[in-house]
Structure formats: structure tokens, C-alpha cells
Amino acid sequence: MTDDRAPRRGKVDRDVLESVVRPNLGAAREDVRLGPAHGVDFGVVDVADRAVVCATDPISLLPELGYERAGRFALSFALGDVAVSGVAPTHFCPSFALPSDVGDDEFEAFWAAVAAECEALGVAIPTGHTARYPGASLPWVGAATVLGVGDPDDVIRPDGARPGDRLLVTKGPGIETAGLFASLYPDVLAERGLDEATIDAAAALLDETSVMRDALAAAEAGRESAGSDGSDANETNEERTADADAGVTAMHDATEGGLRGALCETAEAGGVRIDVDSGAVPTNVAAVATCEALDLDPWACTTSGTLLLAVDPAAVDRVVATLESRGTPVGVAGEVREGSGVFVDGERVEPPAEDASWAAYERLSGRR
Incomplete structure (x- = not known):
């Protein structure tokens, strides 16, 4: 029997x-420490004494944003899946399939913004591919593979959430x-009743869609020994072990499927239950107003820049303080427990069948 349902948009x-x-998945190799799985944003390959974290994502180009801003937006999306491993992205390898109506000057502006941001973040561009092809169209113009080369001990696995951990959520x-x-x-x-100030505040949020700096700062804060500032040098090893904490145990960028989808993926990957207090989740008034004006559930649409973190209770204060020092809104919004599923304010929730923003984008882009 054939399935006559239309394939879902997105993943x-x-x-x-x-x-x-x-x-x-091709050959089975012993150097692949972490491979593809549902809810897992990156893979890990062991090379000598280094871990190579790798992730591949589509590249968008939205001329309406301006080519420079579009370049920064596209890059932030690509780097996020590696950054949530706790290992800094080190290499960016793009492949562009450009439509014919993106000229050399436009691409130069887009690419200059990508390259400048990579340089600022310490990310090299060792290879890539750039071409124009018949049938290529905006906004999806290719894909990129991002690598992060680092210490194997620094890798924070996406399936690492443990019962007893606290759930932190940034931005909302x-x-x-x-x-x-x-x-x-x-x-x-504006036609739907939003005032200019709210629209401007919402538009500015596009510059908040990177998790890279937050993820790496939180990971580093989690690695700090609980006793590193003022611990007793005469403590026994057993006493230090009792006081030790695991820091950040899992991170997830709440992209496609939104906050609800990311919560469900984190719970499923770790084989745990997550209980969430919605009142403790940060809320951006302009973001919620914009989603509601478009009849979208803000919890079910992509919110890149919003970071979920499972954190050992002993590390929560350090991680929260680190994020707040960066000016990032963060809430201790829940707890990881034995069991399965996600419960928001006591009610079980399921991942969205499809990210709510896809239908809205299709509808709005068709108005032109």
C-alpha cells in the first residue's frame, strides 16, 4: 500500500x-563515537587524541534581510549544532548551489559577512564549493559541514541528561x-495590529539567533570544579568526589520544532522524563506577540538562539551566573526525572507534527 500523505516539510x-x-550508514568504523540518531544534532569521530565533532545543515540566503545580515544569520544556524557539544566550532565547509538571480556582487556581500564572522569566532574555512545551477532557488542555497576539533573529555553528549539534573532554558x-x-x-x-515598537523589537531578535557563545560559556562554567574557588587543600579524594559535580550534561539548540520539539528530543535522547514549569521559562514579549499575531504557537515554531541545558544541581548557580553575565535571559525551568516524555505544568506534551513556521512562511511568501 502506498502512503498518499504529502511528506512533511522540514526534517x-x-x-x-x-x-x-x-x-x-556506510561502513562501520570504530572511530565513530557518536552517529546519527533522532534528536542528536552532531556526530563525533575520534582522531588520535582529538575528538572531531561534526554537523551538517542547510544554508539559507534571504536577500530581504540584506546580504550581510543574511550571511551572519546563515552562519549562526550552521555553527550551533557543533557548539552545543561544548566543543568550539573550528572549521566551516560550505557548498553553495546559487540561483542565477544572485549576482556576484550580492554573493560577495553575503560571503564577506560569513568570512568576517568566522574570523571573529576563530573558525577557518578550509574548503568549499560555489556554483550556480539551473533549478536552484532561494532561500535554500546549499549546505555546510561544520567541524569542531577538541578534547574528547570536553564533549557534552546530547543524550547525557540524567535524573536529578535541572533544566535551564535561555531567551524563551x-x-x-x-x-x-x-x-x-x-x-x-502592522496590518494585524502590532505597533511599530513591537515590530522593531521583534525584528532585532534575528541578531539573537546564535547559541554559540552561550553554549561554550555555559559548558566552560560547568567544567569548573565545584571547589575550584576556595576548596580545602586538605580534603581527601573521597571528600572531593562527594562534592564534585558533572556540570552541563546535555545541551540542545531549539531549532525546528521549537521549544516543545527540543524538550521532547532531549528527553528521548536521554531516556528520561522532563518536567517543566512554563512560568519559569524566559519570555520575550515581542516574540510572543509576533507569533500570536500570525496565529502561531510560539512553543511549536523554530527558535534558534534558545538553548536548553541539563545541568547538575551543584553547577546550576555557576552556569546561570555565567549566562546572566553575558546578558542572556535564563530560567531554571524544570527537572529531569526517571521515566519518559515531557510534562509542562503537569500535562504531557508531544513534539509538533511539523514546525508551525513552515506553513506561515509559505503563506506569507506567497503574498508577494
């Missing part, structure tokens, strides 16, 4: 991943969706 669902992708739901739609369709939002 394939878990059934396709498990039945089509995962059984067909709907950040990316609001920033993108307010930047692309301010007139639509």
Missing part, C-alpha cells in the same frame, strides 16, 4: 530516519520565528 520524521537513514520560545517574520513581513504584522 524527515523519526520513522523515516529509523527505517531509511540509520540502517544505511519563538525568538527566531519572530525575528525572521518581523524582518521580512513588518507590513503584515
Whole structure:
């Protein structure tokens, strides 16, 4: 029997991943420490005494943002999946399939912004591919593989959340969706009753869609010994072990599927239950207002820049203080428990069947 349902937009669902992708992963190699799995954003390959964290993501080019801003936005999305490993991205390898209506001057502006941001972040560009092809179209213009070369002990696995850990959430739901739609369709939002100040505040959120610096700062704070500032030098090893903490045990960038999807993926990857207090999740007023004006559930649409962290209770204060010192809103929003699933304010929630922003983008882009 054939399935007449239209394929979902965005990432394939878990059934396709498990039945089509995962059984067909090429050669089995001992150096692959972490491979593809549902809810897992990156892979890990061991090379000598180094861990190479790797992730591949699509590249978008949205001329309406301005080519420089579009370049920074595209790069932030690509780097995030490696940054949540706790290892800094070190190499960016893009492949561009450009449409013919993106001229050399436009691409130069886009690429200059990408390269400048890479330089600022210490990320090299060792290889790539750039071409124009018939049939290529905006906004998806290729893909990139990002590598992070680092200490194997620094890798924070996406399936590492443990019962007893606290759940931290930064920035809140709907950040990316609001920033993108307010930047692309301010007139639509004005027609739907949003005032200019709210639209401007929402558009500015597009510059908050990177998790890289937050993720790496949180990971470093988690690695600090609980007794590193003022511990007793006469403590026994046993006493130090009792006081030790595991720091940050898992991180996830809340991209496609939004905050709800990211929570479900984190719980599933770790084989745990997550209980969330929605009142403790940071909320950006402009983001929520923008999503609601477009009839979108802010918890079910992409919010790149919002970071979920499972953190050992002993490390929570250090991680929160580090994020707050960066000016990043963060809430201790829940707890990891034995069991399975995600419960928000006591009610079980499921991941969205499809990211809510896809239908909205299709509808709004068709107005032109």
C-alpha cells in the first residue's frame, strides 16, 4: 500500500530516519563515537587524541534581510549544532548551489559577512564549493559541514541528561520565528495590529539567533570544579568526589520544532522524563506577540538562539551566573526525572507534527 500523505516539510520524521537513514550508514568504523540518531544534532569521530565533532545543515540566503545580515544569520544556524557539544566550532565547509538571480556582487556581500564572522569566532574555512545551477532557488542555497576539533573529555553528549539534573532554558520560545517574520513581513504584522515598537523589537531578535557563545560559556562554567574557588587543600579524594559535580550534561539548540520539539528530543535522547514549569521559562514579549499575531504557537515554531541545558544541581548557580553575565535571559525551568516524555505544568506534551513556521512562511511568501 502506498502512503498518499504529502511528506512533511522540514526534517524527515523519526520513522523515516529509523527505517531509511540509520540502517544505511556506510561502513562501520570504530572511530565513530557518536552517529546519527533522532534528536542528536552532531556526530563525533575520534582522531588520535582529538575528538572531531561534526554537523551538517542547510544554508539559507534571504536577500530581504540584506546580504550581510543574511550571511551572519546563515552562519549562526550552521555553527550551533557543533557548539552545543561544548566543543568550539573550528572549521566551516560550505557548498553553495546559487540561483542565477544572485549576482556576484550580492554573493560577495553575503560571503564577506560569513568570512568576517568566522574570523571573529576563530573558525577557518578550509574548503568549499560555489556554483550556480539551473533549478536552484532561494532561500535554500546549499549546505555546510561544520567541524569542531577538541578534547574528547570536553564533549557534552546530547543524550547525557540524567535524573536529578535541572533544566535551564535561555531567551524563551519563538525568538527566531519572530525575528525572521518581523524582518521580512513588518507590513503584515502592522496590518494585524502590532505597533511599530513591537515590530522593531521583534525584528532585532534575528541578531539573537546564535547559541554559540552561550553554549561554550555555559559548558566552560560547568567544567569548573565545584571547589575550584576556595576548596580545602586538605580534603581527601573521597571528600572531593562527594562534592564534585558533572556540570552541563546535555545541551540542545531549539531549532525546528521549537521549544516543545527540543524538550521532547532531549528527553528521548536521554531516556528520561522532563518536567517543566512554563512560568519559569524566559519570555520575550515581542516574540510572543509576533507569533500570536500570525496565529502561531510560539512553543511549536523554530527558535534558534534558545538553548536548553541539563545541568547538575551543584553547577546550576555557576552556569546561570555565567549566562546572566553575558546578558542572556535564563530560567531554571524544570527537572529531569526517571521515566519518559515531557510534562509542562503537569500535562504531557508531544513534539509538533511539523514546525508551525513552515506553513506561515509559505503563506506569507506567497503574498508577494
